[in-house]
Amino acid sequence: MSAQRDMKEKNPWHTPVTIIFSVIGVIAIVALVTVAVLQNRPLPQKYKYGIVLDAGSSHTALYIYEWPAEKDNNTGRVEQTLSCKVDGPGISSYASAPWKAGKSLTKCLEQARQKVPVKRHSETPLYLGATAGMRLLNLEDSSASTKVFQAVEEALQKFPFSFQGARILSGQEEGAFGWVTVNYLDDRLEQNLQTRGALDLGGASTQISFVSDNFDGSDSPDNAVAFRLYGNDYNLYTHSFLCYGKDQALRKTLAQQTKSGPGTILDPCFHPGYTETKNYSVLYDSPCVSDRKPQGAPATFNHTGKGNFSRCQEVVKRIFNFTECKYSQCSFNEVFQPRLQGPFGAFSAYYFVMNFLNLTDTSIPLEVVTERLSRYCATPWNQVKEQHPGVKLKYLAEYCFSGTYIVTLLTKGYNFTSENYPNIKFIKKIKGSDAGWTLGYMLNLTNMIPAEAPDSPPLPYAGYVSIVTVIALLLFVLFIFSLRPLWPRCSKHPQII
Structure with missing residues (x-):
């Protein structure tokens, strides 16, 4: 029993300093991997929104688009989340009763109000673009065209979005x-x-x-x-x-x-x-x-x-x-x-x-x-x-x-x-x-497509975490080998009789 006790006392792995360093090394490695994973883990996605009204010659349609809010310079992938066809004909058909053009948009705008989160309402741009139907009306009767746009703008401004104007697009x-x-x-x-x-x-x-x-x-x-x-x-x-x-x-x-x-x-x-x-x-x-x-x-x-x-x-x-x-x-x-x-x-x-x-x-x-x-x-x-x-x-x-x-x-x-x-x-x-x-x-x-190709990380998230983990394990192994001079020699182990 005394020989076993002497062996433990002479074994450098049982010294307090070695134990403390080993524990600190393990904690450091675990901390490094944990911080890397937590810092770079995918977060719950937040979105921004945009609304466009297509005022065509035969009908009007409303489209809502969304994209990730965290992307730099709003370069996230844009996707359509809602389309709503406005009841009735195109706004150019209401030349004799312009107020009806504005009223016709209300139902789809209400759907947009429900679809876009309330906290995003004030920052969501709202556009209306009119195409060939209004081009023809403007050629035929510019005064009537102006009145239709006035009625449409009044209707759009009643909603809580960031109205960016209504205009006729060129061909x-x-x-x-x-x-x-x-x-x-x-x-x-x-x-x-x-x-x-x-x-x-x-x-x-x-x-x-x-x-x-x-x-x-x-x-x-x-x-x-x-x-x-x-x-x-x-x-x-x-x-x-x-x-x-x-x-x-x-x-x-x-x-x-x-x-x-x-x-x-x-x-x-x-x-x-x-x-x-x-x-x-x-x-x-x-x-x-x-x-x-x-x-x-x-x-x-x-x-x-x-x-x-x-x-x-x-x-x-x-x-x-x-x-x-x-x-x-x-x-x-x-x-x-x-x-x-x-x-x-x-x-x-x-x-x-x-x-x-x-x-x-x-x-x-x-x-x-x-x-x-x-x-x-x-x-x-x-x-x-x-x-x-x-x-x-x-x-x-x-x-x-x-x-x-x-x-x-x-x-x-x-x-x-x-x-x-x-x-x-x-x-x-x-x-x-x-x-x-x-x-x-x-x-x-909205400048959502950059003129220059955006920079991207050299590694995907999964690859990055994998490399950090491998390096951390390698450092741990090297740390163990650095303590080799303190390892007990088998030839020096006392014989137990």
């Missing part, structure tokens, strides 16, 4: 911001991937926007927009055709067919058996066609469908000018357009019409698309109504025309062919957010 802005939205949501900007062109079709205008290596803006400076995003420069071609949205294009085709003021027209763009009495003054109540109203026409005309795709396409082509071009190449109406390049995303009415017609799959050959449209347009009106009982008759009646118009616009207008037509992707949403100009508009106004 160039609408096209450019749609391009930003599509490529931002697809992560093509931050990752420096090939960008996707944007094809937007509304009720009163249509936009085409894409990056082309053959376009530097010198041929048509009005169609050039330059962006510097995430450290990359983009020279964007964009053009907006006012009066070539699907609703105004329909007016233009009807105007072509009624220019002599007949009492009846046989329209190949509507189904056989379709018939409706329409008012001349209503048809020509738009700046897009008002100067073409026939003199001495009766008050109404009988609109009768014949359902013939080929003849419909011939009627549609008459609203375009394909013969004159003062540039090296044009789309239509003497507008310069560079050679198409890269993939394209087609959204808004492009998607909704082609989705109804079950033609969003662009792997279907273009020839098959036209064959299916031909069969659909030739379907009797009564049969179409039986097949789609839940669709409003006004919209249902126009799908033959709208599908024909889209194919004609893409192929004859923008020069898509059977070879590059599959490059088009018809899209409604990208990663849960609606495709359209609103997100790009907000990103631009």
Whole structure:
């Protein structure tokens, strides 16, 4: 027993100093790892919000976006959290009763009030952008346009958000911001991937926007927009055709067919058996066609469908000018357009019409698309109504025309062919957010996309913690080995008898 006691007394590991140093070393290592983990652990996410109202020609929609509040310079990923379609037509339709334009927005704004946390209300920017419908109203009656905006602004200012104003977007802005939205949501900007062109079709205008290596803006400076995003420069071609949205294009085709003021027209763009009495003054109540109203026409005309795709396409082509071009190449109406390049995303009415017609799959050959449209347009009106009982008759009646118009616009207008037509992707949403100009508009106004690529940590969080842990363990092992001179030698262990 005395020998064992002597051995313990001579063993340096049993000295108080060694024990104290060992304990301190272990505590230091544990503290280092704990602090690293706690300091860098993911925290509960806090968000900021932005609200954009898209006041289009046929309707208004409200969108709420959110992004992480802790990101430096508000560079967090922006996502759509709510979309609300305003009841009733677009605000331009309330020219004779402007106060109704403001009142129509209340229901969706109340939803926004509930969705955005109260503590964020006062710092949440609220924007309203009006597009082609208000552009047309401003051309036709600027006083009425001003009164509509006054009513809208009064309604928006009653809510607790940070109202940033209501304005009419130019066609160039609408096209450019749609391009930003599509490529931002697809992560093509931050990752420096090939960008996707944007094809937007509304009720009163249509936009085409894409990056082309053959376009530097010198041929048509009005169609050039330059962006510097995430450290990359983009020279964007964009053009907006006012009066070539699907609703105004329909007016233009009807105007072509009624220019002599007949009492009846046989329209190949509507189904056989379709018939409706329409008012001349209503048809020509738009700046897009008002100067073409026939003199001495009766008050109404009988609109009768014949359902013939080929003849419909011939009627549609008459609203375009394909013969004159003062540039090296044009789309239509003497507008310069560079050679198409890269993939394209087609959204808004492009998607909704082609989705109804079950033609969003662009792997279907273009020839098959036209064959299916031909069969659909030739379907009797009564049969179409039986097949789609839940669709409003006004919209249902126009799908033959709208599908024909889209194919004609893409192929004859923008020069898509059977070879590059599959490059088009018809899209409604990208990663849960609606495709359209609103997100790009907000990103631009809030500087959410930096001009230069933001710096990022050299290591992800998990990698960082792993390396710190390994280094800490290595230091502990080295500390143990540093005490090697104090280790007891086996040869010196006393023999126990």
